[in-house]
Amino acid sequence: MGSVADPAVTPELRREVELLLYRQADCLDNRQWQGFIDLFTPDGIYWMPASPEQTSGDGVPSIFYEDRNLMTVRMKRLNHPHAWSQKTEWGTSHIVGNIVIDSHDPARGDVTVRSRFHIMEFRTDASRHFAGSYVHHLTSTADGYRIKLQRVDMVNGQGPYDYVLQAWV
Amino acid sequence: MAATTDLTKLVQPDRVHRSAYTDPAIFELEMERIFHKVWTYVGHESQVKNTGDYWTVLIGRQPMIMVRHGDGSVRVLHNRCPHRGAMLCGNRLGSAPDGFTCSYHSWQFHTDGSLKAIPLERGYKGTRFETGAADAAMRNMKPAARVANYRGFVFASLAADGPSLEEWLGPAKIAFDDICDRAPKGEVEVVPNCFRVVQQSNWKIFLENQLDALHPAVTHESTGKAAYEVELEFEERHEKAPLSYHFLSAFSTTPIPKWDDFQTLNYSNGHSILTGYMGLRPSDPDTLAYEETLRQAYGEKRMEEILAVNIHHVLCYPGLSVQPPLQQLRAVRPLTVDKTLTEIWHFRLKGAPEAIYRRALGYYNLVNSPSTLVNADDLWNFWKCHQGLASDGGDWVSFHRNAGQDHVQGNLTTSVIGTSEAPMRNQFSAWGAYMGGT
Numbered sequence: 208m209g210s211v212a213d214p215a216v217t218p219e220l221r222r223e224v225e226l227l228l229y230r231q232a233d234c235l236d237n238r239q240w241q242g243f244i245d246l247f248t249p250d251g252i253y254w255m256p257a258s259p260e261q262t263s264g265d266g267v268p269s270i271f272y273e274d275r276n277l278m279t280v281r282m283k284r285l286n287h288p289h290a291w292s293q294k295t296e297w298g299t300s301h302i303v304g305n306i307v308i309d310s311h312d313p314a315r316g317d318v319t320v321r322s323r324f325h326i327m328e329f330r331t332d333a334s335r336h337f338a339g340s341y342v343h344h345l346t347s348t349a350d351g352y353r354i355k356l357q358r359v360d361m362v363n364g365q366g367p368y369d370y371v372l373q374a375w376v
Numbered sequence: 377m378a379a380t381t382d383l384t385k386l387v388q389p390d391r392v393h394r395s396a397y398t399d400p401a402i403f404e405l406e407m408e409r410i411f412h413k414v415w416t417y418v419g420h421e422s423q424v425k426n427t428g429d430y431w432t433v434l435i436g437r438q439p440m441i442m443v444r445h446g447d448g449s450v451r452v453l454h455n456r457c458p459h460r461g462a463m464l465c466g467n468r469l470g471s472a473p474d475g476f477t478c479s480y481h482s483w484q485f486h487t488d489g490s491l492k493a494i495p496l497e498r499g500y501k502g503t504r505f506e507t508g509a510a511d512a513a514m515r516n517m518k519p520a521a522r523v524a525n526y527r528g529f530v531f532a533s534l535a536a537d538g539p540s541l542e543e544w545l546g547p548a549k550i551a552f553d554d555i556c557d558r559a560p561k562g563e564v565e566v567v568p569n570c571f572r573v574v575q576q577s578n579w580k581i582f583l584e585n586q587l588d589a590l591h592p593a594v595t596h597e598s599t600g601k602a603a604y605e606v607e608l609e610f611e612e613r614h615e616k617a618p619l620s621y622h623f624l625s626a627f628s629t630t631p632i633p634k635w636d637d638f639q640t641l642n643y644s645n646g647h648s649i650l651t652g653y654m655g656l657r658p659s660d661p662d663t664l665a666y667e668e669t670l671r672q673a674y675g676e677k678r679m680e681e682i683l684a685v686n687i688h689h690v691l692c693y694p695g696l697s698v699q700p701p702l703q704q705l706r707a708v709r710p711l712t713v714d715k716t717l718t719e720i721w722h723f724r725l726k727g728a729p730e731a732i733y734r735r736a737l738g739y740y741n742l743v744n745s746p747s748t749l750v751n752a753d754d755l756w757n758f759w760k761c762h763q764g765l766a767s768d769g770g771d772w773v774s775f776h777r778n779a780g781q782d783h784v785q786g787n788l789t790t791s792v793i794g795t796s797e798a799p800m801r802n803q804f805s806a807w808g809a810y811m812g813g814t
């Protein structure tokens with residue numbers, strides 16, 4: 208939390224991290240699924256815990272717990288002409304904010320970023336809202352920062368789902 | 377259509393009138409004549425380990441509490457304070473080791489629902505609520521008429537009379553025998569996480585889908601193909617995709633004629649079984665290690681018997697779908713005529729290696745979680761079905777496929793081929809009987 212004054216957190220780093228988060232939101236809203244997947248490291252994981260108390264998605268129920276292989280299954284399904292339920296009018300708008308760099312290890316190139324999101328989804332004449340927090344565990348690569356682990360906690364993730372989630376949040 | 381209509385006319389051997397799905401008055405009758413009479417799955421005993429642990433649950437229209445009592449038994453009580461009617465538990469789950477206290481005027485109850493204390497008790501002197509007076513028994517929380525526990529799975533019925541749980545389940549109790557027998561210790565433990573998904577359709581549309589062997593290749597084609605392509609990518613890298621990919625790719629790698637080789641077994645009370653197709657007994661090291669634990673627990677012969685049971689789904693009509701080899705179940709809670717909640721749970725086999733749990737977990741996460749790659753397309757069909765049935769485009773739902781061709785032997789109807797609509801006809805024959813028909 209004291210990271211705001213951390214001299215390692217330069218305005219440049221802050222900007223780079225913000226742009227990465229915005230790019231990810233952009234990929235989702237524009238259905239650039241491969242672009243979304245490419246923001247992860249080869250062993251990167253997208254994780255939405257089943258409950259806020261969970262500290263790891265390994266071996267416990269999760270709403271999403273996907274490596275790049277499973278992400279590719281999801282992408283291929285979404286792109287398939289017979290993904291019946293996803294061929295209706297559908298769109299999302301992601302707003303990402305309150306971005307805070309929690310820790311930065313320049314020697315290893317690791318950065319941990321917390322943020323909040325708000326999403327409006329429209330499908331079949333109805334709107335749904337999802338909101339919550341992201342934690343991005345990033346690492347520096349030749350292509351810039353990439354995601355090793357993204358944790359997504361929705362404040363309304365515990366309630367009954369009216370319909371389901373077909374794309375990443 | 378009014379509820380006074382002769383309901384038996386709605387159900388014919390090969391077709392059902394759409395009002396059975398869309399008429400709110402018929403839905404109310406279903407609550408009364410089916411859901412408030414039959415045995416409803418309320419939960420697994422391992423959900424409530426300690427005295428006072430509770431989960432709330434719906435039986436038909438009734439908000440109920442499943443709670444562990446001090447004597448070790450699991451009780452099922454109406455979630456209603458006898459004073460002015462407030463629900464006693466507003467949370468989905470919790471712990472009340474000292475019993476329940478009403479948040480309104482502080483009446484207190486033991487975990488079996490009996491009255492523990494009333495504030496200002498002298499105010500009841502000379503009234504019908506005085507200890508020993510006419511209505512004193514009404515000061516207790518009302519229990520479910522009957523509660524029964526089969527191998528850890530707790531059911532309740534709101535009707536005092538009727539068949540016992542085991543009689544009512546009949547051969548469908550293999551759902552619980554199969555899942556428990558697969559555990560080297562002979563019992564399962566719930567993983568305390570319940571995914572809840574609401575579908576915009578009548579509850580019966582969900583049940584009909586469970587044993588519909590024609591739909592997977594059609595409805596789930598996109599997911600099947602996607603998973604199959606990624607399986608091939610694994611192979612190109614000389615790696616093996618985890619078994620959970622196979623759960624998905626089977627939808628597209630199993631051609632429709634192959635589904636005919638499977639079978640549905642249809643029993644009285646609407647229960648039925650779809651035989652297995654996923655080949656859940658590969659000879660990988662995890663499975664072999666698991667077989668070894670079973671061999672040690674049961675011996676070779678019994679182990680082979682247990683693993684030879686080949687079931688994909690057991691449907692305990694009208695409210696439960698169990699997948700024993702995948703260690704999960706879905707409980708169906710009708711909310712309104714066009715809205716249905718499913719509660720989705722999975723289990724650990726006591727004494728089995730962790731890898732076997734992880735296999736079940738893979739299925740739970742990919743198929744049954746709120747990010748499901750499979751049910752998304754089912755739910756879409758359910759909504760579309762309900763919309764179509766609510767329209768005037770036609771009056772009947774067709775269950776004609778292979779009607780009159782299935783093999784009937786006493787209480788068992790075996791489908792002539794896997795894609796016979798026998799399970800739906802069987803469900804409606806039970807529906808007609810419950811609703812006051814033949």
Ligand code: FES
Nearest residue numbers: 457459460478481
């Ligand atoms: S309503 Fe419960 S104590 Fe009054």
Ligand SMILES: [Fe+2]
Nearest residue numbers: 591592595754
């Ligand atoms: Fe399906």
